[in-house]
Amino acid sequence: MDCIFCDIIEGKSEAEIIYEDERVISFLDIRPVNYGHTLVITKNHYENFLSVPVKELNAVIKAARKIAEAISISLKTDGFNIVANNGTAAGQSVFHFHFHIIPRYNTDKFHFRPELKNYSNGSMKEFADKIRTAVKK
Numbered sequence: 001m002d003c004i005f006c007d008i009i010e011g012k013s014e015a016e017i018i019y020e021d022e023r024v025i026s027f028l029d030i031r032p033v034n035y036g037h038t039l040v041i042t043k044n045h046y047e048n049f050l051s052v053p054v055k056e057l058n059a060v061i062k063a064a065r066k067i068a069e070a071i072s073i074s075l076k077t078d079g080f081n082i083v084a085n086n087g088t089a090a091g092q093s094v095f096h097f098h099f100h101i102i103p104r105y106n107t108d109k110f111h112f113r114p115e116l117k118n119y120s121n122g123s124m125k126e127f128a129d130k131i132r133t134a135v136k137k
């Protein structure tokens with residue numbers, strides 16, 4: 001299986017590694033939205049958020065917190081986005097689960113403002129019911 005992130009983990013491909021522990025590795029995104037844009041990934045290959053076992057998800061979230069804090073302090077950001085694209089429709093291009101941590105500044109020109117919808121009468125409850133019945137306890 002061809003996976004650029006697995007290649008980075010195995011040392012076959014270069015990366016600016018920011019952090020590493022038993023389960024997680026973090027490195028700079030090669031095409032940053034803003035400089036310092038960092039990815040946090042599990043060392044095991046999982047395609048997306050739903051395929052990551054909870055234990056490893058905990059580890060990756062814990063690491064993401066550390067990295068977000070380090071980015072905020074060291075780059076003096078005004079904020080940051082934590083984003084995970086899941087599936088081609090959502091813009092995922094590398095199918096090894098990752099969080100993006102994107103440094104943000106009041107003056108940056110990056111906007112994520114999609115056209116927002118309105119629910120028609122009663123349809124908000126319909127959507128909520130569909131999702132509620134599918135939530136696993």
Ligand code: AMP
Pocket residue numbers: 004013015028029030031032084085091092093094095
């Ligand atoms: P996504 O589109 O959410 O799957 O994000 C994949 C990200 O991986 C993109 O932002 C790419 O710029 C980044 N990327 C791809 N190849 C590399 C690489 N060799 N080193 C660092 N980042 C990479």
Ligand code: ZN
Pocket residue numbers: 003004005006007044045046095096
């Ligand atoms: Zn991989």
